[in-house]
Amino acid sequence: MLIQTHNLFVHLGQRLVLESINMGVEKGEVVTIIGPNGSGKSTLLRALIGAVKPTSGQVMRSPGVAIGYVPQRLHVDETLPMSVRRFMSLPHRPPRAELNAAMAAAGVSGLEQRQVMSLSGGQFQRVLLARALLEKPDLLLLDEATQGLDHRGSAGFYHQIEAVRQELGCAVIMVSHELHVVMRRSDRVICLNGHICCQGLPEVVSASPEYQSLFALDHEEEAVYLHRNHHSFSHNEELH
Amino acid sequence: MLDDFLVRAALAGLGVALAAAPLGCFIVWRRMAYFGDATAHAAVLGVALSLVLETPIFAGVLVVSLTMATLVSSLTGRGYAMDTLLGVMAHSSLAVGLVAVSFLDGIRIDLMAYLFGDILAVGKTDLAVIWGGAALVIALVTYRWSGLLLATLNPDLAHASGISPKREQLILTLALAVVVAVAIKVVGVLLIAAMLITPAATARPFCRTPESMAILAAIIGSSASLIGLKSAYEFDTPTGPTIVCTVALMFLFSSIFWRLNHHSRKKSSD
Known part of the structure; x- marks a missing residue:
């Protein structure tokens, strides 16, 4: 494990943002964190780089791990x-x-x-x-790095990440809204909503009831979604 | 040479301008202008306390400015917006300071000298304090330059590079208190913010890197001090305000230049 959290709790002010987060990343692995707005995705990333102090629990980095952070x-x-x-x-x-x-x-x-x-x-x-x-970096952290980019821009950016990863062999943790990207490019998906709802292979997560209810995607919508894969995805934002 | 009061005044003005310029850049970049103002206003309370306790003015002002700045930093985000908090605390401490000074009978205090500065009355000891403080601030800002810049750009990027934004904020606060304490004699509490912000804002249109902006701001501040001093002497006007007027005039020209430049660039890209 390059980096690992152990029973992590984070409060921002009075508000409990993350509870009992246990996660970790292996060498060379691509992990994507998905979740609705306000589910604590960015906070988790900020906890990993040490920008927010956990209320309890730990973030453990294996010694000498170099981290690259893209806000x-x-x-x-x-x-x-x-x-x-x-x-x-x-x-x-x-x-x-x-x-x-x-x-x-x-x-x-x-x-x-x-x-x-x-x-x-x-x-x-x-x-x-x-x-x-x-x-x-041995580990690259990307916090919604494609926010505000159009579809082509974000696709191009993810291509770049892929190229970089192949060249450096670094692990990647990314936070994303863009489910289509998540499904295709990750080794593992973590579905977050304050706590970890489910995690695992992209296919497993997307089939899980927790994921389905969180993103309110029924099969019909999913079909439309896949069909429109080459068009814009801006309408999907409203589903979250 | 130091026996000439005009030479001492010129050196004092230069010292303040050189220390205020790089710090002023950070105040502009971080949008802390009001913060600088508040710290300066609190200095009047420091003056009053020093007179009561018979300590050097410099020490009293430094302590009160530091307390003020730290208090504001730590109270922010607990129910009040930063600008509300600053407004309340700055003017309250100014008022408390003014009231406290009025209780001090026995000593005749020329309050105007603290509000607007009295650069022509700078003595050799004042000069030593000003240049000592200026050297400290310049050394501090230069030493922490990269960390300060990164923390200014984005606190999370700073964290990821192992730099604590809190510590950098503390360094700026400390530097600010020192500048206020040394500038009080030169331009007075009401005009310190002008010496911090205006040279930096004037330099902005001509610069492509943060370093060049800090250096140009120092040059602008220094020349404004000298030109202001000379003009005040010629026209028999109050010196501190004349210096601020000079730098304000420079700002005016600079922003006209920026407007024109922006305009022509936009046109050419159409």
């Missing part, structure tokens, strides 16, 4: 001038060759001189990915 859309204040190269060099300036390699792996070569706020949503997400790659 959910980043807003950079207009008053803060920041070139892509400078952004990539925070907090430590990497050797130029490494920086170029990471930019290439994330598919954003040639953007070094641009200002970060002038990038499109998709470009910025890839720059964030490139920055995470600088850590030479």
Whole structure:
């Protein structure tokens, strides 16, 4: 196990957000966390990187694990001038060759001189990915990394993740709304709603009653959903 | 050379401008302008306390500003919005300070000197305090620069890189209290925020990296201090406000430049 939680409870203020979470990720595994809005997906990820303190329970990392974190859309204040190269060099300036390699792996070569706020949503997400790659991660954490991207943009981004994973062999934990992506690309799915409702192989989870009730997908809708696979998925957001 | 009061005034202005500029950038980037204002207003209470306890003004102001800043940081998110809390606490402590000063009979206190500064009365000891404080702030901000920047961009990214955003916030708070304490003699509590924010805001349109913005803000703040001092001498106007007027004028030109530049860029992309 690269990272593991043991009976994790997290409160944000007075509110219990996560309860008795036991999960872990093996080397090279792709795990997707799905769940409705407010189900604690982002909080779980933030607990894994140490940004929120658990009320009780533990997060255990195996020693020496390098973690790359790609946050959910980043807003950079207009008053803060920041070139892509400078952004990539925070907090430590990497050797130029490494920086170029990471930019290439994330598919954003040639953007070094641009200002970060002038990038499109998709470009910025890839720059964030490139920055995470600088850590030479054993584990990549993606928090709804494709939020705000259109269908093509998000498909492209997931392709990039796949390519990166094949190159680095790193494990991936991603939080996603996009069920179609989840089903295709994950080794394991964790269905979260404050607690872990169910987890396992994508096919197993999607057939489970917990999943069905959480996402209110009956078979008819699912058929439509699969049929429209090459169209937009924005309407699925309303189902959650 | 230090015997000339104008030379001392110029050096004092430079010291404050150099320390305020890089810190002011963070205040602009993190949208903490009101926070700076509140900390400065609380300083009047510090002045009053120092006079009562017969401690150096610098120490009293530093302690009260720090307390104020820490109190606001820790109270935020417990029922009141940050700006409400700052508004209440800043003006209350200003008022309490003013009332407290009025109880101090025996000593004649020129309150105006603390509200608007009295740069022409800066002595050699003041100068040492100002440059000591400025050096401390510059060293602190330079040393923590990358961590501060990352925490400003996104607290979670900072966490993931092993940087605690809380600690960085504390460093900024400390630096802010020091700047307020050293600037009180130069521009006074009511105008400190202007020296923090305006040079940084003026520098923004001309910069592509955070470092260049901090350096340009320092240059702008320093030249505004010198030009303001000279103008105040020429026109016989109050020095602190004249310095702030100078930097405000620079800001005006800079924002006109930004407008025009933005406009032409938009046109060319159409």
